[in-house]
Amino acid sequence: MLSVSKLRSRLFGPIDLEVEGGECVAVVGASGAGKSLLLRAIVDLDPNEGEVAWKTRSRSEMPAPEWRRLVSYVPAETGWWADQVAAHFNSSEKALALFEMVGLPREAMGWDVTRLSTGERHRLGLVRALLQKPEVLLLDEPTAALDEAATRDVEELVKRELQSGTAILLVTHDVRQAERLASRRLTIADGKIVDQTGAAA
Amino acid sequence: MNSYIALDYTDVLLASVFLFLNGALSIVLRLGLERQLAIAAVRMVVQLFMVGLLLKFLFEAASPWLTLGVALAMAGFAGREIWARQERRLAGFWGFGIGAVTMLVAGAIVTVYGLVLQIQPDPWWSPRFALPLFGMVLGNTMTGVSLGLDTLHTTISRERRAIEAQLLLGRTIREAVAPAMRVALRSGFTPIVNAMAAIGVVSLPGMMTGQILSGLDPSEAVKYQLLIMFLIGGATGLGVLGAVFASLWRLTDERHRLRLERLVTAP
Numbered sequence: 001m002l003s004v005s006k007l008r009s010r011l012f013g014p015i016d017l018e019v020e021g022g023e024c025v026a027v028v029g030a031s032g033a034g035k036s037l038l039l040r041a042i043v044d045l046d047p048n049e050g051e052v053a054w055k056t057r058s059r060s061e062m063p064a065p066e067w068r069r070l071v072s073y074v075p076a077e078t079g080w081w082a083d084q085v086a087a088h089f090n091s092s093e094k095a096l097a098l099f100e101m102v103g104l105p106r107e108a109m110g111w112d113v114t115r116l117s118t119g120e121r122h123r124l125g126l127v128r129a130l131l132q133k134p135e136v137l138l139l140d141e142p143t144a145a146l147d148e149a150a151t152r153d154v155e156e157l158v159k160r161e162l163q164s165g166t167a168i169l170l171v172t173h174d175v176r177q178a179e180r181l182a183s184r185r186l187t188i189a190d191g192k193i194v195d196q197t198g199a200a201a
Numbered sequence: 202m203n204s205y206i207a208l209d210y211t212d213v214l215l216a217s218v219f220l221f222l223n224g225a226l227s228i229v230l231r232l233g234l235e236r237q238l239a240i241a242a243v244r245m246v247v248q249l250f251m252v253g254l255l256l257k258f259l260f261e262a263a264s265p266w267l268t269l270g271v272a273l274a275m276a277g278f279a280g281r282e283i284w285a286r287q288e289r290r291l292a293g294f295w296g297f298g299i300g301a302v303t304m305l306v307a308g309a310i311v312t313v314y315g316l317v318l319q320i321q322p323d324p325w326w327s328p329r330f331a332l333p334l335f336g337m338v339l340g341n342t343m344t345g346v347s348l349g350l351d352t353l354h355t356t357i358s359r360e361r362r363a364i365e366a367q368l369l370l371g372r373t374i375r376e377a378v379a380p381a382m383r384v385a386l387r388s389g390f391t392p393i394v395n396a397m398a399a400i401g402v403v404s405l406p407g408m409m410t411g412q413i414l415s416g417l418d419p420s421e422a423v424k425y426q427l428l429i430m431f432l433i434g435g436a437t438g439l440g441v442l443g444a445v446f447a448s449l450w451r452l453t454d455e456r457h458r459l460r461l462e463r464l465v466t467a468p
Contacts, residue, residue: 043369044456044457044458045365045368045369045458045459046458047454047458047460063457064368064456064457064458065368065371065372065373065457066371068368068369068370068371068457069370069371072369072370073369074369075362075365075366075369077362078362078366078369079360079361079362079363079364079365079366079367080362080363080366081360081363081364081366081367081380125366128370129369129370132370132371
C-alpha cells in the first residue's frame with residue numbers, strides 16, 4: 001500500500017491518501033488545483049513535508065534515487081537528454097516489446113527525438129518509466145495527447161500493470177477514463193482533497 | 202637600456218584632440234553620441250587620476266592592513282561585476298557571495314604564490330607589486346567565472362525537464378547535472394584559452410607594452426607577461442571550478458532535487 005500522510009509543500013496540502021497494490025485511484029480537479037504538484041511531491045522532486053511510504057518502506061529511510069525507482073512518476077511532458085530515441089533506453093529489446101504494446105513503430109528506436117509527435121513522446125516516456133519495473137506508478141494525464149486507438153493501447157497497458165500488482169495514481173481530465181480504470185476518485189481543489197468517491201457511484 | 206620618457210600634461214591634452222574630433226563628427230552626422238562620449242571621457246579622466254592618487258598614497262603608506270583592505274574591496278567589486286553579468290543568478294546574498302568569495306580565494310592564492318615564490322619583493326606584500334598583480338588576476342579571472350556561472354544557470358534552467366527526467370528514472374543528481382556542469386566549465390575556460398592562443402600574435406598585452414615603453418628590454422617584459430599569464434590561468438581554473446561547484450551545490454539538495462527556485466532572472 002502507498003500511504004501518503006500530511007503531505008504538504010508551499011503550494012498545496014496537507015493531503016492524506018492511500019492506494020493499495022493493484023488498485024488505481026484517479027485524481028481529478030481543475031487545472032492549477034495542484035494535481036501535478038502532488039505527484040511531484042510524492043516522488044520528492046520538490047521540497048515538501050510529510051510521510052510517504054510504500055508497503056513497509058518509508059521514503060525518508062532511503063536515498064531519493066532508490067525511492068524514485070520504486071515509485072515512478074511519468075510527467076505530462078517529460079524531458080530528453082540525448083538527440084536519439086535509442087540513447088534513452090538501456091536495453092532496446094525490452095523497450096521494443098513495449099513499443100508494440102503502445103502502438104509505436106519499431107523504427108522509432110532509430111529516430112531523433114525531435115521527429116516524434118507529442119503523443120509519441122508521451123508513450124515513449126511511459127515505456128521508459130515501465131522498463132524500470134516500478135511498484136507504484138504516478139501517471140500525469142497519460143492519454144491527453146493521444147487518439148482513440150493509442151488511448152486504448154495505453155489503458156490496456158495500465159490494466160496489465162494493475163494485474164501485476166502495481167499501485168497507480170492517475171491524474172486525468174477524462175471522467176470516463178477514470179471510470180474505466182480507477183476504483184476510487186479523489187477531487188482536488190486549491191491543493192486539498194475536497195471529495196472522495198467510488199468511480200461507480 | 203633605461204630610457205623612460207616622462208609625459209607632461211600638454212602631451213596628454215594634445216592626444217585628446219582626436220576624441221574632440223570624434224565628438225564633432227557625432228554632431229555633424231547626428232549620431233547623438235557626443236553626450237555619452239563626453240561623459241565617458243570625463244569619467245575616465247577622473248577615475249584614472251583618482252586611482253593614481255590612491256595608489257601613490259597606498260605605496261607611500263606601505264601598510265599591510267591598508268593593502269589587504271584595498272584587495273578585499275577589489276574582490277568585492279569583482280563579485281559585484283560577476284553578479285551583474287549573469288542573466289540568471291542565485292537569489293539573495295549568494296548571487297554576489299559566490300562570485301566575490303571565489304574571486305578572493307582564487308585570486309589571493311595565485312597572487313601570494315607569485316609574490317612569495319617568484320617576484321619576491323621586500324616585504325612580500327608590498328602594495329606596488331601586490332595590488333597591480335591582484336588587479337590583473339581578478340580582471341581576467343572575472344570574465345571566466347561570470348561566463349561559467351551564466352552558462353551553468355542558463356543551461357540548467359533550459360534543461361530542467363531533461364535533468365528531472367533522469368532523476369525520475371533513479372539517476373543521482375550528480376549524474377543528471379553532469380552535462381550542464383561540463384558545458385559551464387568549458388565556457389568558463391574559453392576566454393583564457395583564447396587569450397593565450399592570441400597573445401603576441403593578435404594582441405600585445407598592456408602590461409608588457411607598458412614595460413617596454415618604460416624602457417625595459419622586451420625579453421625581460423616577456424618573462425613578466427608569461428608569469429602573469431600563468432597566474433591568471435591558475436586563478437581562472439580555481440575560480441571557475443570553485444564558483445560552478447558552489448553554485449551547483451546551492452542549486453541541488455541532498456534529496457537529489459533541483460532547486461531552481463533559488464535562481465532569479467535579472468530585470
